[in-house]
Amino acid sequence: MNDSPFIPAPDTACAERVGRHLATLTKPPGSLGRLEALAVSLAGLTGEDFPRVTPPGVVVFAADHGVAEEGVSAFPQAVTAQMVANFVAGGAAINVFARRIGARLEVVDVGVAGDLPAQGIVHDKVRPGTANLARQDAMSRDEARTALAVGRRAAGRAAEAGCRCLIVGEMGIANTTASSAMLAAFTGASVAELVGPGTGVVGEALAHKRTVIEAALAERAPDPAEPLDVLARLGGLEIAAMAGAYLEAAARRMPILVDGFIATVAALTACRLDPALRPYLIFGHRSHEPGHGRALAVLDAEPLLDLDLRLGEGTGAALAFPLLEAATAMLAEMATFAEAGIDDRPEG
Ligand SMILES: Cc1cc2ncn([C@H]3O[C@H](COP(=O)(O)O)[C@@H](O)[C@H]3O)c2cc1C
Numbered sequence: 001m002n003d004s005p006f007i008p009a010p011d012t013a014c015a016e017r018v019g020r021h022l023a024t025l026t027k028p029p030g031s032l033g034r035l036e037a038l039a040v041s042l043a044g045l046t047g048e049d050f051p052r053v054t055p056p057g058v059v060v061f062a063a064d065h066g067v068a069e070e071g072v073s074a075f076p077q078a079v080t081a082q083m084v085a086n087f088v089a090g091g092a093a094i095n096v097f098a099r100r101i102g103a104r105l106e107v108v109d110v111g112v113a114g115d116l117p118a119q120g121i122v123h124d125k126v127r128p129g130t131a132n133l134a135r136q137d138a139m140s141r142d143e144a145r146t147a148l149a150v151g152r153r154a155a156g157r158a159a160e161a162g163c164r165c166l167i168v169g170e171m172g173i174a175n176t177t178a179s180s181a182m183l184a185a186f187t188g189a190s191v192a193e194l195v196g197p198g199t200g201v202v203g204e205a206l207a208h209k210r211t212v213i214e215a216a217l218a219e220r221a222p223d224p225a226e227p228l229d230v231l232a233r234l235g236g237l238e239i240a241a242m243a244g245a246y247l248e249a250a251a252r253r254m255p256i257l258v259d260g261f262i263a264t265v266a267a268l269t270a271c272r273l274d275p276a277l278r279p280y281l282i283f284g285h286r287s288h289e290p291g292h293g294r295a296l297a298v299l300d301a302e303p304l305l306d307l308d309l310r311l312g313e314g315t316g317a318a319l320a321f322p323l324l325e326a327a328t329a330m331l332a333e334m335a336t337f338a339e340a341g342i343d344d345r346p347e348g
């Protein structure tokens with residue numbers, strides 16, 4: 001049971017059954033480690049004794065950030081739109097990894113400022129980029145709600161297309177600034193601890209990024225107990241859409257594989273909106289971005305991989321997906337001790 005009107009609690013009876021089935025498989029008990037815990041958790045989330053996670057759906061939300069004009073990214077704002085064209089052409093890292101895992105990939109424009117290809121993207125723009133959060137609220141609460149709904153619709157499309165697991169990625173120059181500001185607002189952690197290079201901001205430019213975030217926190221002063229307030233004052237349109245996508249996926253009992261720093265800040269935001277989301281989140285990897293450690297700790301999350309990635313787009317989650325697939329295949333395909341005629345009692 002939980003208090004959520006939308007998100008069902010995991011099926012504990014199913015999880016327990018699967019735990020008992022695991023104990024009959026031809027291996028010393030517990031020897032497949034976290035893969036066993038994953039299998040149990042996937043069973044509880046989906047309510048299936050033999051859960052399926054294929055095919056996965058990857059949704060990449062793209063949006064611009066007014067705060068890019070403060071010089072907080074190593075790249076210009078125009079790269080957001082250019083990368084969306086690259087996603088459409090199939091040449092970005094997430095395209096490569098999504099193909100490896102047979103994922104349905106959808107790119108959603110929730111707020112890109114530049115020109116985009118007409119075909120190959122879902123056009124659901126709330127506004128062309130946020131306002132500069134160093135000078136004014138990034139967006140209105142209504143716009144934040146609308147962007148959440150964009151994400152909800154995208155997760156709904158993935159579910160209706162038959163996807164069994166959701167991976168959410170992002171593209172938005174300067175979004176590590178917005179994410180760091182949001183995380184500092186939610187947690188009270190110092191900006192110095194959270195702020196990192198993003199696309200490669202170092203030295204004096206990194207000190208400047210930190211100053212911009214500290215000033216924005218002081219001036220925007222969001223109420224940390226109000227997730228929509230934090231999102232509207234300091235957030236991003238793609239961050240809001242990601243949060244909405246997580247909430248909808250969980251409402252449909254779809255397991256969610258969370259990507260890096262930005263994806264985790266969006267997940268934290270969504271958990272503050274509805275704590276019943278938390279069990280549906282499986283964390284793909286630990287990003288190199290320093291704030292990610294704090295975001296993971298707040299969510300009590302232990303990611304599957306640690307590959308020093310710092311890209312976003314959903315790449316770390318896509319790379320972790322084969323582990324989920326392996327966990328479900330273990331349940332469905334391994335022989336039991338009885339089937340294999342193997343003595344299931346340790347000696348002694
Ligand atoms: C070519 C390119 C491809 C990317 N793909 C993801 N990001 C990542 O970097 C950006 C965040 O870093 P910052 O806050 O420093 O701008 C986001 O767009 C994120 O998705 C990219 C960045 C670039 C330059």
Ligand SMILES: O=C(O)c1cccnc1
Pocket residue numbers: 176197198199259260261262263287288289292309310311312313
């Ligand atoms: O971990 C991430 O999501 C990340 C880190 C750096 C830049 N872009 C994204």
